[in-house]
Amino acid sequence: MQDKLSLMIPGPTPVPERVLLAMARHPxxxxxxxxxxxxxxxxxxxQWLHQTSNNVLVLAGSGTAAMEAGIINVLSKGDRVLCGDNGKFGERWVKVAQAYGLDVQVIKAEWGSPLNPEDFRIALEADSNKKIKAVIITHSETSTGVLxxxxxxxxxxxxxGEALIVVDAVTSLGACNVPIDQWALDVVCSGSQKGxxxxxxxxxxxxxxxxxNAYKRSDLPKFYLDLGKYRKSAAExxxxxTPAINLYFALEASLEMMQKEGLEAIFARHERHRFATCAAMEAIGLSLYAASGSGSPAITAVAPKGIDAELIRKVVKNRFQILLAGGQDHLKGEVFRIGHLGFVCDRDILCAxxxxxxxxxxxxxAPNQMGAGVAAAAAALRSV
Structure with missing residues (x-):
């Protein structure tokens, strides 16, 4: 059957019909x-979604554009930064920072494990001369399903006291609590095709x-991604x-839906879907890739033993028209990833x-009795 493909990946995520219809308006x-x-x-x-009274600036570009803008508008040539790296997108932060000639110190963790906050504490406390100007991290690591x-x-x-925090919240914003003002987060970046x-x-x-304040001192090159220009025009x-006009129509419609649901309900829904997905995979007999207790509400990475994960993805897509995400880099064939982010309901979880x-x-x-995963998911969805 054509035109039936269901997206269960961490982006692009399913788009509500009312949002699609809003996009169909004439520009x-x-x-x-x-x-x-x-x-x-x-x-x-x-501002409501980001839980902030500060500026939320809109760029025409992917989440990586926001990440790059987040760096080049607050830092200067040769600045020392700490970059957290425990997956594909942590690696991307390192590459972007190095591309602009920053002095990058990498704080690493194994793929599948969360970054250790103590590693950041030690590095920051050792910086008595306050040379570190920013700490740059990925909140929800899409490649591994780690939060x-x-x-x-x-x-x-x-x-x-001196360093800024710059956050890739591309797959966490709209899926879990990111209270920008309460936590005094300095720079938070996200993308439209996720939550x-x-x-x-x-x-x-x-x-x-x-x-x-750091923007005033920044000397890294910027033109299209100069956020000062966006701040000035946003005031008017x-x-x-030229903005992406029809995507603004979509944005307004989707944010209206989110406001109607409410932040706490949105976060609870994503957590319920994470819990149900994890329970199902364990009941089936499949291992979770993310370390225990570190799973993201946006995506669950699964590491099947003794079978190519790409074969599972192929059958799920060709037979059931459901698209799962594959493993990236050295995880290709080792894991598949189930997205439960954005416009996803209980039915989608059960079907996947x-x-x-x-x-x-x-x-x-099939390592366990057929139906064990569905039963576990249904029970989890009912109990949470």
Whole structure:
């Protein structure tokens, strides 16, 4: 059957029908009063989602554009930074920072394990001369399904007194609690194709006052990603460049849906789906890749033993029209990843679990009794 593919990956995520319909509107002038009214409304909605009264700036670009903007607007040539690296996107932070000539000290953890906040404390306390200007981390590591302890790491950054914290919240914003003002987070980056429930094409940078003070000193090259331009135009409900107009229509519609559901309900739904997915995989007899207690509410990485994970993905897609994510880099064939982020409901979880069980049976690799995963997922969804 055509046109039936269901996305169970960590991005792009499923898009609600009302959001798709909003995108189908004719474009309007991006300097018109009508568009300025949409910018004003979405600015307030974005502040609600980010739990901040500070700026949330909208760029036309992927989450990586927000990450790059987050670095180049608050740092200067040769600045020393700590980069957390425990997966593909932690590695990307290191590469972006090195591309701009920053003095990068990497804080590593094995893929599948969370970053150790103590490693950051030790490095920051040893910096008596306050040479470290930023700590850069990924909150939810998409490649491994690990949620890093942002709050604890941020506490050590604040104790340092000089360093900023720059956060990739691409798969955590809209899936779990990221209280920017309460935690005094300095720079938080995210992307539209994740918890926002709209297609790829927009990215977001939330900046606090400490970050804007650093912006005044920053000398790294920037033009399109110069957030000062975005801040100035945002004050007039506009954009310094041509914005993605129809994605703004989608953004407004999706944020209205999120506000109607409420932040606490959104976070609880994602946690319920994480719990049910993990329970199902363990009942089937499949190992979870993320270390115990560190699983992300956005995605669960599964490490099947004795069978190529790509074969499971292939059968699930071809037979049941459900797309799971594969392993990245050295994890290709070793893990598959189940996205439960954004516009995902209990039915989607049950269908994905059933498809995985059926695929394992078809491949002659079902370790436990057929139906054990669905039963575990149903029980978990009922109990949480």
């Amino acid at each position: 309007i002038g991006h300097r018109s009063a009508e568009f300025q009214a949409i910018v004003a409304r979405t600015t307030e909605q974005l 890093n302890d942002l709050e604890s790491i941020n506490n050590h950054v604040k104790a340092h 926002y429930m709209i297609p790829p094409g927009l990215s977001f940078v939330a900046m606090g006052e400490r970050a804007w 409900n506009s954009n310094p460049f 679990v059933a498809a995985i069980e059926a695929a394992l049976m078809e491949l002659g690799a």
